[in-house]
Amino acid sequence: MPESGNTSAGENIAAGAGRESFGSRLGRAMADRGPLCVGIDPHPALLKSWGLDDDPAGLRRFSLTALEAVASLAAAVKPQVALYERHGSAGMAVLEEVLAVARDEGVLTIADAKRGDIGSTMAAYADAWLRDGSALAADSVTLSPYLGFESLRPALDLAAEHGRGVFVLALTSNPEGASVQHVGGSDSVARRIVEAAAAENERYSGPLGSVGLVVGATVGTALADLQLDLGAVRGPILAPGLGAQGATPADLRRTFGAAYPQVLGTSSRDILKAGPGVPELTEAAQRTLAGLRSE
Numbered sequence: 550m551p552e553s554g555n556t557s558a559g560e561n562i563a564a565g566a567g568r569e570s571f572g573s574r575l576g577r578a579m580a581d582r583g584p585l586c587v588g589i590d591p592h593p594a595l596l597k598s599w600g601l602d603d604d605p606a607g608l609r610r611f612s613l614t615a616l617e618a619v620a621s622l623a624a625a626v627k628p629q630v631a632l633y634e635r636h637g638s639a640g641m642a643v644l645e646e647v648l649a650v651a652r653d654e655g656v657l658t659i660a661d662a663k664r665g666d667i668g669s670t671m672a673a674y675a676d677a678w679l680r681d682g683s684a685l686a687a688d689s690v691t692l693s694p695y696l697g698f699e700s701l702r703p704a705l706d707l708a709a710e711h712g713r714g715v716f717v718l719a720l721t722s723n724p725e726g727a728s729v730q731h732v733g734g735s736d737s738v739a740r741r742i743v744e745a746a747a748a749e750n751e752r753y754s755g756p757l758g759s760v761g762l763v764v765g766a767t768v769g770t771a772l773a774d775l776q777l778d779l780g781a782v783r784g785p786i787l788a789p790g791l792g793a794q795g796a797t798p799a800d801l802r803r804t805f806g807a808a809y810p811q812v813l814g815t816s817s818r819d820i821l822k823a824g825p826g827v828p829e830l831t832e833a834a835q836r837t838l839a840g841l842r843s844e
């Protein structure tokens with residue numbers, strides 16, 4: 550059971566809590582299954598192409614079909630929260646079910662919520678996504694650090710206490726991201742995030758800490774240009790941008806170089822467009838996984 554009480558960076562909370570950390574669980578899943586996360590993004594256009602209505606019943610059928618197809622082969626699945634939120638409370642109930650089914654199926658979850666707020670509000674977001682017993686509890690959640698990395702403290706600490714993890718945006722896959730994240734050149738905004746994540750992972754033992762970063766598969770030479778060393782982070786790197794945003798597995802290897810073993814490639818639309826058939830979805834995910842594994 551998790552320990553309660555305040556925590557601070559530097560403590561080995563994962564070990565202290567007597568439960569396996571998220572970083573360790575994800576590392577094991579990546580070693581066993583390979584470095585693929587499948588995004589579950591029920592876009593209206595995809596629902597339509599699957600012959601489903603853009604309503605909570607369609608959303609549920611879409612999500613559970615995608616899960617059925619990939620739960621035994623992906624290291625993680627990443628439901629995109631916005632696409633559940635747009636259906637209101639019924640959509641969020643579907644998301645709760647998706648997270649519960651993924652847990653039962655034994656696949657790790659990354660709730661793609663991109664939360665970030667002042668600390669007191671952040672504590673409520675952490676409570677929603679990272680607390681044992683919360684209806685929306687996932688294995689990890691994506692966070693936005695643009696109110697300051699330290700504003701994420703409640704989520705960093707609750708994740709550590711409960712054996713869960715976070716992925717903090719560092720270099721996003723969209724072209725507009727550079728206008729904020731590259732500012733500062735060799736002392737860039739992105740560098741501050743990378744260094745803060747590295748410091749945070751010192752509280753974890755083992756090869757991978759539980760504080761991951763998001764770095765797009767599409768960022769090209771940005772890591773070299775900004776002189777960023779992702780190996781020093783000792784955390785998982787979630788890399789979106791494969792397929793629908795134009796990046797290939799070969800781009801991923803080129804972009805991340807020596808840090809590639811930490812990289813969890815994630816693809817949503819490029820796999821989901823193969824539906825609604827479960828075998829076709831499984832095959833599309835297997836194809837992406839094979840690309841990520843090949844030398």
Ligand SMILES: O=C(O)c1cc(=O)[nH]c(=O)n1[C@@H]1O[C@H](COP(=O)(O)O)[C@@H](O)[C@H]1O
Pocket residue numbers: 588590629661691720721722723763764765789790791792793794815816817818819
């Ligand atoms: O945090 C994310 O997952 C994320 C960060 C980022 O920099 N870029 C990015 O595309 N994403 C998410 O990853 C998914 C990408 O979807 P596809 O482009 O369809 O593979 C979407 O749910 C995005 O919100």
